[in-house]
Amino acid sequence: MSGIEGRFQVEWPGFTLDVDLSLPGHGVTALFGHSGSGKTTLLRCVAGLERAAQGRLVVDGAVWQDTGRWLPPYQRPIGYVFQEASLFEHLSVLGNLRYGMKRVGTASSASLEQAIELLGIGHLLDRKPARLSGGERQRVGMARALAVRPRLLLMDEPLAALDLKLKHEILPYLERLHDELEIPVLYVSHSPDEVARLADHLVVLEDGRVVAQGPLKDTLARLDLPFHLGEDAGAILDATVGQIDAHWHLARVDFAGGSLWARDHGLAVGRRVRVRVLARDVSLAEEPGTSSIQNVLRGRVDAVADDDHPGLALVRLHVGGSVLLARLTKRAAASLGIAVGVETWVQVKSVALLE
Secondary structure, eight states, X not given: OOSEEEEEEEEETTEEEEEEEEEOSSSEEEEEOSTTSSHHHHHHHHHTSSOOSEEEEEETTEEEEETTEEOOGGGSOEEEEOSXXXXXXXXXXXXXXXXXXXXXXXXXXXXXXXXHHHHTOGGGTTOOGGGSOHHHHHHHHHHHHHHTOOSXXXXXXXTTTSXXXXXXXXXXXXXXXXXXXXXXXXXEESOHHHHHHHOSEEEEEETTEEEEEEEHHHHHTOTTSHHHHGGGOEEEEEEEEEEEXXXXXXXXXEETTEEEEXXXXXXXXXXXXXXEEEGGGEEEESSOOSSSOOEEEEEEEEEEEEOSSTTEEEEEEEETTEEEXXXXXXXXXXXXXXXXXOEEEEEXXXXXXXX
């Protein structure tokens, strides 16, 4: 059976982890939640670093943990990327990679070469860790985790220790892993932006329990989750670059339901992209008028819910075959007659292309 089935119960003074998960056997699953929600504890249970008194873990049909069976960490075919790459300072980058491979019998020179190429560290192999930037160290740590040919890759907030500049430097490599890896990835994060860019599947944790899990687009569109996302509540669209307006430096992206104009990122026509539209950047209108907002679509109200402020409402809209969210004041919603089933104009102020 392909996929990951996990049930864990861990009790500490003041905290209990009690989860039951059914995750896909491919793509990136984000474990998302505030600090203290249980994300890292759950990851450690999967790795065998935390021995849950009650637990079951099945990965791609192989039982790693169950009643009477518990594989120790060294017998679990995983790669683990921590917040900070702990490299041996006396070894070169290549020496660090080879040292990690000695601990497993399935690694090969081919897997090492693939990891080096995916993470773009070929020019760093002779350097010692002291001569690496924070972003380079983390890329080496990722390559080390991949070189052992794991059946499951675990990543515990790999960007948390990096500043904004280094995060932007390393994100393209994470996106490349997302596009090219065939093994499942469990990615711990409390950053909505990272989740939106990288994840296919989402698990939301709170106080040691799963409050939501499912495909990223569907889960983000749930109206009971904005409390966890705050100002980052929004929708994800799968789109294609349909046209480039070189004069105005804009790109038109086409999705199931319409088109949106965004800043031109130099992507070729036909390129598939992921588009993020925040609820705070969407407004509603009875009739479209002349304004600075150039993206205007026709939509139908699917649901209305209270937001985390008593004066605000969150509206879910169907735009063709896609879903958008809009945040507006309850006063505005009342004046527009916003209710389930109402047709309205949807104005999108800003669009983020997540390449």
